[in-house]
Amino acid sequence: MSRILAKYYIETPDDAGKTASLMAKMQSTGTWKDLDGEAALAARFGAKVESVNITGNKDSYSLPTRYPAGRKVTSAEVIISYPWENFGPKISMLLTTVAGEIFDMYELTAVKLIDIEMPDDFVNLFPGPQFGIEGSRKISGAFGRPLFGAITKPCVGLTTKQQAELAYQAASAGADFIKDDELLADAPYNRIADRAKAVGIAMKKSFRETGKCTMYAVNITDDPDKTMKFHDIVRKGGAGALMFNSFTGGFNNLCVLARHTKLPIHLHRDFAAASLRSSYIGISPVVYVKLARMCGADQIQCGGLGGYLYESDEEMLQSMRACTAPMAGLKPALPVSSGGMWAGKLADNLKKIGNNDFMFLCGGGVFGHPDGGYAGMRSLFEAWDEYNGRPEGNNLKAAKKAFETGK
Amino acid sequence: MSRILAKYYIETPDDAGKTASLMAKMQSTGTWKDLDGEAALAARFGAKVESVNITGNKDSYSLPTRYPAGRKVTSAEVIISYPWENFGPKISMLLTTVAGEIFDMYELTAVKLIDIEMPDDFVNLFPGPQFGIEGSRKISGAFGRPLFGAITKPCVGLTTKQQAELAYQAASAGADFIKDDELLADAPYNRIADRAKAVGIAMKKSFRETGKCTMYAVNITDDPDKTMKFHDIVRKGGAGALMFNSFTGGFNNLCVLARHTKLPIHLHRDFAAASLRSSYIGISPVVYVKLARMCGADQIQCGGLGGYLYESDEEMLQSMRACTAPMAGLKPALPVSSGGMWAGKLADNLKKIGNNDFMFLCGGGVFGHPDGGYAGMRSLFEAWDEYNGRPEGNNLKAAKKAFETGK
Numbered sequence: 033m034s035r036i037l038a039k040y041y042i043e044t045p046d047d048a049g050k051t052a053s054l055m056a057k058m059q060s061t062g063t064w065k066d067l068d069g070e071a072a073l074a075a076r077f078g079a080k081v082e083s084v085n086i087t088g089n090k091d092s093y094s095l096p097t098r099y100p101a102g103r104k105v106t107s108a109e110v111i112i113s114y115p116w117e118n119f120g121p122k123i124s125m126l127l128t129t130v131a132g133e134i135f136d137m138y139e140l141t142a143v144k145l146i147d148i149e150m151p152d153d154f155v156n157l158f159p160g161p162q163f164g165i166e167g168s169r170k171i172s173g174a175f176g177r178p179l180f181g182a183i184t185k186p187c188v189g190l191t192t193k194q195q196a197e198l199a200y201q202a203a204s205a206g207a208d209f210i211k212d213d214e215l216l217a218d219a220p221y222n223r224i225a226d227r228a229k230a231v232g233i234a235m236k237k238s239f240r241e242t243g244k245c246t247m248y249a250v251n252i253t254d255d256p257d258k259t260m261k262f263h264d265i266v267r268k269g270g271a272g273a274l275m276f277n278s279f280t281g282g283f284n285n286l287c288v289l290a291r292h293t294k295l296p297i298h299l300h301r302d303f304a305a306a307s308l309r310s311s312y313i314g315i316s317p318v319v320y321v322k323l324a325r326m327c328g329a330d331q332i333q334c335g336g337l338g339g340y341l342y343e344s345d346e347e348m349l350q351s352m353r354a355c356t357a358p359m360a361g362l363k364p365a366l367p368v369s370s371g372g373m374w375a376g377k378l379a380d381n382l383k384k385i386g387n388n389d390f391m392f393l394c395g396g397g398v399f400g401h402p403d404g405g406y407a408g409m410r411s412l413f414e415a416w417d418e419y420n421g422r423p424e425g426n427n428l429k430a431a432k433k434a435f436e437t438g439k
Numbered sequence: 440m441s442r443i444l445a446k447y448y449i450e451t452p453d454d455a456g457k458t459a460s461l462m463a464k465m466q467s468t469g470t471w472k473d474l475d476g477e478a479a480l481a482a483r484f485g486a487k488v489e490s491v492n493i494t495g496n497k498d499s500y501s502l503p504t505r506y507p508a509g510r511k512v513t514s515a516e517v518i519i520s521y522p523w524e525n526f527g528p529k530i531s532m533l534l535t536t537v538a539g540e541i542f543d544m545y546e547l548t549a550v551k552l553i554d555i556e557m558p559d560d561f562v563n564l565f566p567g568p569q570f571g572i573e574g575s576r577k578i579s580g581a582f583g584r585p586l587f588g589a590i591t592k593p594c595v596g597l598t599t600k601q602q603a604e605l606a607y608q609a610a611s612a613g614a615d616f617i618k619d620d621e622l623l624a625d626a627p628y629n630r631i632a633d634r635a636k637a638v639g640i641a642m643k644k645s646f647r648e649t650g651k652c653t654m655y656a657v658n659i660t661d662d663p664d665k666t667m668k669f670h671d672i673v674r675k676g677g678a679g680a681l682m683f684n685s686f687t688g689g690f691n692n693l694c695v696l697a698r699h700t701k702l703p704i705h706l707h708r709d710f711a712a713a714s715l716r717s718s719y720i721g722i723s724p725v726v727y728v729k730l731a732r733m734c735g736a737d738q739i740q741c742g743g744l745g746g747y748l749y750e751s752d753e754e755m756l757q758s759m760r761a762c763t764a765p766m767a768g769l770k771p772a773l774p775v776s777s778g779g780m781w782a783g784k785l786a787d788n789l790k791k792i793g794n795n796d797f798m799f800l801c802g803g804g805v806f807g808h809p810d811g812g813y814a815g816m817r818s819l820f821e822a823w824d825e826y827n828g829r830p831e832g833n834n835l836k837a838a839k840k841a842f843e844t845g846k
Contacts, residue, residue, distance in 0.1 A: 059622065061593040064747055064779050065803030065842070068811075070593045077596030095716055097749045118595045120627045124660045124687040128621055132687070132709030135716060136748040136778070186468040186477045188525045189484030214535055215466065220527045253531045256663035257695045280531040280539070282689030288664045302539030306714040306721040309502055309542060314713040340471055341543040342504045371543070372471050396472030435472070 034151035035113040037082065038130045042110055043094055043142035043312070045103035051139050052081045052110040058137065059129055060118060077118055079129075082111040093141040094312040105141055116150075121157035123283045123327055131315055142312035148319050150326075155360035159290035159328035164363035165356070165389050168296055168331060171272065172208035172245055178381075178388050179208040179366065180412040182405065183395035187213035192222055196230035201405030202398060203238035203246035206413060209331075209391060211249035211275050214300040218254055224262050232270030249273035249298040253281040259289050267294055276329075278320075279303040283327045290328020298368070299329035309342055317347060321354035324365070331366040331391060337381045339372025345384055352385060366391055373397050375415035375431045382419060402434045403427065441558035442520040444489065445537045449517055450501055450549035450719070452510035458546050459488045459517040465544065466536055467525060484525055486536075489518040500548040501719040512548055523557075528564035530690045530734055538722055549719035555726050557733075562767035566697035566735035571770035572763070572796050575703055575738060578679065579615035579652055585788075585795050586615040586773065587819040589812065590802035594620035599629055603637035608812030609805060610645035610653040613820060616738075616798060618656035618682050621707040625661055631669050639677030656680035656705040660688040666696050674701055683736075685727075686710040690734045697735020705775070706736035716749055724754060728761035731772070738773040738798060744788045746779025752791055759792060773798055780804050782822035782838045789826060809841045810834065 044051040057063075060079035061070050086108045093105065112130075119125035131145050161167075169175055182202040184195055199210050210231075218224045231248045239245055248271040252262035266274055275298045276286055290297060301324075307314035317334070324332050334351035335341045352367035367390045369381050374397025381392060392412065401408030407427040414425030451458040464470075467486035468477050493515045500512065519537075526532035538552050568574075576582055589609040591602055606617050617638075625631045638655045646652055655678040659669035673681055682705045683693055697704060708731075714721035724741070731739050741758035742748045759774035774797045776788050781804025788799060799819065808815030814834040821832030 061596050063592050063594065063803040063807065065781075065807030067592050067803065067807050073593055073596035077593075095749065096718060096751070098751055099749075117627055118622065120625065122624070122661055124662070124684060124689075125622075125624050125626075127687040128624075128660065128684050128709045131713065132621060132684075133712075133748075133778075135710065135712035136742075136750075138747055138749045140749075185470050185474050186480055186484075187470065189468050189480035214539060215525065215532075217529070217532050217535075218527065219532075220524055253535065254529055255531070255691045255695050256666075256689070259663075277531060277535050277539075280534040280691075282531075282663070282691060284662045284687075284689060285691065288662050302535045303542065305540075305542035306538065310717050310720050311503060313717050335543075340545055341540075342502065342506075342545045342547075343543075344503070344505055371540075374472075396470040396474065400470070400472030400474050 034153060035115050036130065036151065036154065037111055037113050037149040038145055039147040040110045040112065041107070041142065041144045041146050042140055043090070043105050043107045044139050045093070045099055045105050045141060046139045048086055048106045048108040049084050052084045052112065054139065055110070055134050055137070056081050056112050059132065059134060060114065077115060079112050079114045082113050085109045095141050097138045097141055099138045107142070116154050121154060123287055123323065135313060144311065144313060145315040145319050147316065148322060152360040155326055155362065158326040159287060160326060160362035161328060161330045161365045162290065162293065163296040163330040165366045166363065168366045171247055171296065174208045176388065177416055179391040180409065181209035181211065181391050181393040182207050182398040182409055183211055183213055183393060185213065185395045185399040187215045188219070190222065192226040192230040195222065195227055196234040198399060198405050199231045199248055200234040200238055202409045203235055204242060205406040205409035206244055207246050207409050209247045209249065209273070211298055212251040213395065214251065214277050214302045217251045224250060224252060225265050228266045228269035228271050235272060236270055247273035247296065249275035251275040251277070253277040256285045256288070259285055260292060263289065263293055263295070273298060275300060277302050278324055283323060286327045286329065296330040297328060298331040299324055299333060301333050305342070317343065317351045318354045321351045322359065325355060325359065325362060329365055331368050333368045333370050336371030336373050337369050337384055338377050341371040349384065352390060356389065368393050374435045375411040375428050376435055378412065378415040379419050397435070402430055441560060442522050443537065443558065443561065444518055444520050444556040445552055446554040447517045447519065448549065448551045448553050449547055450497070450512050450514045451546055452500070452506055452512050452548060453546045455493055455513045455515040456491050459491045459519065461546065462517070462541050462544070463488050463519050466539065466541060467521065484522060486519050486521045489520050492516045502548050504545045504548055506545045514549070523561050528561060530694055530730065542720060551718065551720060552722040552726050554723065555729060559767040562733055562769065565733040566694060567733060567769035568735060568737045568772045569697065569700065570703040570737040572773045573770065575773045578654055578703065581615045583795065584823055586798040587816065588616035588618065588798050588800035589614050589805040589816055590618055590620055590800060592620065592802045592806040594622045595626070597629065599633040599637040602629065602634055603641040605806060605812050606638045606655055607641040607645055609816045610642055611649060612813040612816035613651055614653050614816050616654045616656065616680070618705055619658040620802065621658065621684050621709045624658045625669070631657060631659060632672050635673045635676035635678050642679060643677055654680035654703065656682035658682040658684070660684040663692045663695070666692055667699060670696065670700055670702070680705060682707060684709050685731055690730060693734045693736065703737040704735060705738040706731055706740060708740050712749070724750065724758045725761045728758045729766065732762060732766065732769060736772055738775050740775045740777055743778030743780050744776050744791055745784050748778040756791065759797060763796065775800050781842045782818040782835050783842055785819065785822040786826050804842070809837055
């Protein structure tokens with residue numbers, strides 16, 4: 033079988049080449065002690081150091097370690113290849129192999145999986161997006177422009193009835209997409225069974241009145257024995273889409289859901305930054321997006337351009353490009369810009385992203401509009417109109433007045 | 440309902456108190472924009488800043504951020520309380536709430552969840568260890584001493600027959616516990632269905648010959664729709680235990696497994712260090728252990744005292760104590776010391792841990808023994824004998840000769 037290439041940024045107070053060899057050994061056939069019979073297995077099952085490119089050195093350890101203090105540190109980019117026969121087409125075991133106990137190694141004072149290249153025959157065994165950009169556009173009838181979405185706010189505490197009212201406001205204003213906040217799933221005071229039904233009714237009412245279809249993604253993140261039950265409830269209720277919290281729900285659970293779903297899956301990334309954000313440990317946002325897409329996410333949150341999340345514009349654009357770049361037989365996933373967005377930030381998003389193939393998703397930017405959720409959603413369409421040279425609408429004007437003076 | 444207390448270490452270039460309030464707001468009812476109706480929900484659903492204790496300041500940002508550069512940074516310990524009614528007894532949504540998008544906040548240049556205190560009524564809704572220390576001792580008949588365990592090595596590439604042979608070597612030498620490496624689960628060349636059967640036969644053979652019961656934990660980490668099927672296969676085959684990779688398999692999947700299992704669960708922590716190791720982001724090892732125990736792990740890997748993993752002895756001892764400290768109605772989980780262990784390190788483990796309630800688990804230290812796996816396992820018992828003042832056995836002597844000159 034073919035091999036997976038993993039590129040790491042490492043720092044080590046030991047020899048970089050020796051440390052790279054140890055990484056390859058520890059993550060395949062070997063351990064700290066040489067073993068009888070290991071050599072015979074290495075050709076077929078061994079991970080292999082493909083390259084070590086020393087990039088610099090420094091005087092301090094970037095991560096805590098029990099390695100003796102005070103040594104000079106070498107930084108390097110290392111490429112290691114793994115035979116995927118070692119684990120098969122399973123996301124959990126892929127991660128355990130390319131991003132497992134290497135994070136614990138005391139010889140490494142930095143270890144970041146910065147990119148991963150997977151062979152087509154491997155990638156094609158995963159579900160991938162079933163809907164992606166094209167499917168999301170078809171369902172909502174949104175063509176030739178970004179999709180406009182809303183997150184119901186306040187995040188938690190609303191009754192299902194209040195939630196459905198907010199959803200109706202945004203839907204009747206033409207929203208392509210609405211979703212639960214990531215903090216709300218099957219809560220004791222607001223059950224998925226009730227909410228899915230209530231927002232489904234609201235979406236159908238809006239559709240009857242406007243002829244426009246709006247997806248509402250109900251957050252079904254929970255224990256995996258409930259996943260398919262919640263899927264069926266949401267499908268039956270007519271909300272039209274699912275939301276899933278990637279890291280706390282689990283990529284393996286996402287895979288199972290994606291193989292069975294009849295609805296598009298919107299992926300939130302809460303908790304992921306614990307592994308993504310540091311320059312010195314974890315996996316890069318690009319690796320995250322590649323895996324999320326492979327596991328079947330149709331719409332992938334990539335941060336918010338110019339919003340309140342940590343990452344730079346360039347990092348976010350890299351994540352967005354990973355949603356759509358050619359990748360075996362996978363459909364492109366829809367990149368989502370979210371986190372502090374409102375109408376006034378649309379033009380900057382469009383300019384920097386350079387195309388329309390993304391979702392512009394607002395929480396406070398829609399439901400924090402001074403004239404309510406309907407006006408908030410309209411302000412997004414008016415921002416699109418203004419970007420295209422048409423006169424500024426009243427809802428956009430009100431949004432600018434309210435938000436430009438704020439944060 | 441009662442509240443969960445989460446203690447964070449934070450660094451911020453903004454005002455610490457203001458930032459703590461924003462964290463509480465963002466992780467419950469609020470967003471960046473004040474919302475109509477939010478105030479009415481806050482009393483019941485709002486997270487609340489319980490304390491802000493400023494601990495120092497520094498001149499640099501410990502994490503990448505788009506926050507304006509060059510400001511002075513304040514560090515603080517912050518305690519925030521969350522009503523668990525917001526999400527219910529679900530591990531995924533607990534994490535999304537206490538350790539979710541706060542990791543993305545650009546006002547935070549460090550954010551580490553260092554401890555969590557959960558009310559008994561909440562904790563008791565989770566499965567917790569079904570076997571724990573007492574159950575693990577009963578199954579293996581190991582009393583008045585640490586449990587001695589072995590990890591089959593080489594990690595990957597062995598046939599099921601070879602795997603069963605190694606398991607038999609260690610079991611017939613008196614092993615309490617044997618397990619797959621974390622890199623091996625349902626691999627194309629070594630299926631769980633075959634391996635569970637083969638090692639089950641080996642365990643039964645050893646039991647017939649020695650009268651001593653050995654658990655073999657088969658690693659069933661996979662997509663969640665296979666979890667219960669693999670459980671049943673392992674149970675039927677007679678291997679006697681399960682292994683699970685916590686972060687790549689998922690705590691929510693662990694919960695489901697723990698609610699149904701008839702076998703003890705051994706928890707590996709690969710990938711977890713991506714969130715545990717940095718001082719500036721993620722969750723602490725103690726939080727990890729508390730959650731793992733709550734989700735039903737019977738045996739929890741806590742690092743290796745004096746081994747090749749990164750953490751200091753003190754950090755590891757903290758994790759081990761979290762396995763057994765009083766926690767609502769939960770049984771104590773068995774702490775596991777593993778990662779570069781061999782017979783010569785047992786005495787140091789015993790002295791530092793200060794009691795016998797742990798598993799001493801060796802891979803290379805057993806199967807890398809110059810006289811093979813049987814001698815390797817015997818060397819652990821001989822190290823225990825030596826610790827108790829009995830003369831040094833030959834297998835221990837050979838282990839010292841082989842390993843003390845090595846790493």
